[in-house]
Every structure is written in structure tokens, then in C-alpha cells.
Amino acid sequence: MAISLYPATVTMPKVDKPYPSVLSFLAERFPKIERSCWERRIAEGKVLGEDGSPITALSQYAPQKRIFYFREVQEERIIPFCEQILFQNEELLVSCKPHFLPVTPGGPYVDECLLHRLRKATGNDELVPIHRIDRETAGIVLFSANRKTRVLYSELFRTGRIEKTYQAISRATGDPGNGVWFIENRMVAGEPWFRMKTTAGPFNARSCIKLVDQKQGKSRFTLNPLTGKTHQLRVHMSGIGFGILNDRYYPDLQAERADDFESPLQLLAKSVIFQDPVSGKTMQFESGRELLW
Structure with a gap:
């Protein structure tokens, strides 16, 4: 156990x-x-x-x-992929998470999460994630390493003063129009509870999506989320007719089954750029991971 x-x-x-x-x-x-x-x-x-x-x-x-x-x-599943530490100082730790690894404990995962792995690797029990990305998504995750300055970094996300860039691969090759979408809508919890849906009401989810290339039945995109709703990019990609490759939730919920480590969700939190609230320096970090293109 x-x-x-x-x-x-x-x-x-x-x-x-x-x-x-x-x-x-x-x-x-x-x-x-x-x-x-x-x-x-x-x-x-x-x-x-x-x-x-x-x-x-x-x-x-x-x-x-x-x-x-x-x-x-009772029996925790082992995620056979490693995280990377890209940067670390007294205030901040920047990690690159592999696909399938949750950021924090939940459901069938206790020790097999990014938070526990990093606390064990660094010996710093004050590490706390400043934001989240889905378990199925790979890429950049920021952690506060000092509770005294934690709120300063959290404010970067709350006020939108951090630029996040994702990459995604879609199985679709439909008509892309001009290849640029600015999406804003309202997202709420759907059915089952772990899926999100769009509904009428004030906007709370905004994304900019750009088509980069198409070949061999696939399309490649860069995405800039302007807000941080759960599954936001997955819902927005599905909404424009380009569901993300290997997405088991959108546009249609697939039957539950064990993770297929050979077919990860083709969504990557590629880079972040922001002004450090403590040092005042411009900080930029980029994942070295690549999608299946």
C-alpha cells in the first residue's frame, strides 16, 4: 500500500x-x-x-x-517517465513534466506525482505548484520554493502577467480558414464531473490558436491560453473541429482503460515568459520535449 x-x-x-x-x-x-x-x-x-x-x-x-x-x-501505478528540473533558486523551481504524471496526488496516485518526486529530489517540503496542467499533458510547471514569496508568483497567473505557449497535434485536417482563432466562451463542469463543457453566460475562458503546418493527415498548432480553466485548450481545440490527437475526453468520451504509454495526448506546455516579481528579471523557460510530428 x-x-x-x-x-x-x-x-x-x-x-x-x-x-x-x-x-x-x-x-x-x-x-x-x-x-x-x-x-x-x-x-x-x-x-x-x-x-x-x-x-x-x-x-x-x-x-x-x-x-x-x-x-x-492499495496498488499505485508506476509512471515510467522522468521529470526534469530546468531552473531552481530560493524562490522558484521550474520543472518539465512528462505525459501521464499528475502534478499533485489524486485518485490512484499518491507518490507518483510531480510534487512528491520534486520534494524528494530537492529535500524541500515547502515546494507548492503555482499552477496545474492536466495529468495527460506534458511540459512546463512552476513551483514556489518559498512560502514568504509564494503569493507574488501566484499573482502572475491570477492577473495574466505570464505568457504561456503550448503546442498541439490534431488528427484532423479540415478547412482551417485563415488558420487563426481567438476563442472566448464560458466553461463549466459537465457530465461526467471530470469533463468540461461550454455554456451561455459571461466569458471565463479565452485562447488564441494558430495553425502552423499540415501533413500526412495531421495538423500542428501553437496555442496561447489567456485564462486557465480546466481542460480549456482541449475543449477549445475540439470546438474548432481539431480535436487533439489521443484525447480520450474530447470531443467524445472514450471507454475507460489503462494508460497507453505509446499514445500520449499530443499537448505540450512548451514555454513560459514572465517578469520575476522578486528579482525583476525577465524569465523564459522552454521544454525540450517534442510531440509526435
């Missing part, structure tokens, strides 16, 4: 009818984890309250309070 060295956090929300206990909340909040599993974790002292004290089977539900627990999976 793989057990995380670092606690995960869940906040108990305000609800009209409070749960009878913390145990009942956890059992409903995580339906894929059996109640008996939570009972065992609680009995073993692996679930903690906000003050660090152990939760018991009788602990009352407390809205807006946090719960800390340690993720565990």
Missing part, C-alpha cells in the same frame, strides 16, 4: 442540514472510498482536525473547518 507522506485537506462546507459526524461527511464526500476504510483510518489516527488533534468516530461536523488526511492506495 502507498501512503502519502503529506496530508491532503478538505474543508467542511456550510450546509442546510449538517452531517451527524465528520465520519459521515467523509463517507459521502468520497463515495469511491468505503465507509469502513474511513473508520479504519480514523481508528489509526490518520485523520486530523484543523488543530492537529485526531478525529474520532464521534467527532461532530464543524462547517468551515478543515480536515487533514493521508491519501492511500
Whole structure:
């Protein structure tokens, strides 16, 4: 069994009818984890309250309070690809993530995530990702290495003061028009919960997409996301008729199956450029990875 060295956090929300206990909340909040599993974790002292004290089977539900627990999976799948550290100083770490590796723990992944690998490699438990990219996507991910300056780097993403460039390969070779798209729409959670969809309403997702080349039944693009919604580029590429090669979610959800390491999603977070909020210097980083072109 793989057990995380670092606690995960869940906040108990305000609800009209409070749960009878913390145990009942956890059992409903995580339906894929059996109640008996939570009972065992609680009995073993692996679930903690906000003050660090152990939760018991009788602990009352407390809205807006946090719960800390340690993720565990019976058999963790090994991702047979390596990350790279492109840059590191006292404030920032820049890594290039391989396809299939999640940035943080989740679902069947505990130790096999970029965060835990980098903490182990550097010995710095203060590393925290400043942003995320999908598990299926490869490329650049920035980590804060110092909690005192973390908010300064987070603001780069919140205020759009960082330029991100992606590359993508599509299986389609339809009519590209002038080969440039500026897309803005509203994205919300769809069905199932892990897919996104577009809907009417104020825009919250913006992307610029450019066709670079077409050959042998494939098309190559550069993409600049101006916002950071989950699956944004995958949805926007699908929306213009150029679904990304090996995308199992868009435009159509495919049957669940084991990862095919020979057929990674052809989406790469290729580069970032920004002004460092601490040093004032212009920082630019580029992945050395290439897509299947």
C-alpha cells in the first residue's frame, strides 16, 4: 500500500442540514472510498482536525473547518517517465513534466506525482505548484520554493502577467480558414464531473490558436491560453473541429482503460515568459520535449 507522506485537506462546507459526524461527511464526500476504510483510518489516527488533534468516530461536523488526511492506495501505478528540473533558486523551481504524471496526488496516485518526486529530489517540503496542467499533458510547471514569496508568483497567473505557449497535434485536417482563432466562451463542469463543457453566460475562458503546418493527415498548432480553466485548450481545440490527437475526453468520451504509454495526448506546455516579481528579471523557460510530428 502507498501512503502519502503529506496530508491532503478538505474543508467542511456550510450546509442546510449538517452531517451527524465528520465520519459521515467523509463517507459521502468520497463515495469511491468505503465507509469502513474511513473508520479504519480514523481508528489509526490518520485523520486530523484543523488543530492537529485526531478525529474520532464521534467527532461532530464543524462547517468551515478543515480536515487533514493521508491519501492511500492499495496498488499505485508506476509512471515510467522522468521529470526534469530546468531552473531552481530560493524562490522558484521550474520543472518539465512528462505525459501521464499528475502534478499533485489524486485518485490512484499518491507518490507518483510531480510534487512528491520534486520534494524528494530537492529535500524541500515547502515546494507548492503555482499552477496545474492536466495529468495527460506534458511540459512546463512552476513551483514556489518559498512560502514568504509564494503569493507574488501566484499573482502572475491570477492577473495574466505570464505568457504561456503550448503546442498541439490534431488528427484532423479540415478547412482551417485563415488558420487563426481567438476563442472566448464560458466553461463549466459537465457530465461526467471530470469533463468540461461550454455554456451561455459571461466569458471565463479565452485562447488564441494558430495553425502552423499540415501533413500526412495531421495538423500542428501553437496555442496561447489567456485564462486557465480546466481542460480549456482541449475543449477549445475540439470546438474548432481539431480535436487533439489521443484525447480520450474530447470531443467524445472514450471507454475507460489503462494508460497507453505509446499514445500520449499530443499537448505540450512548451514555454513560459514572465517578469520575476522578486528579482525583476525577465524569465523564459522552454521544454525540450517534442510531440509526435
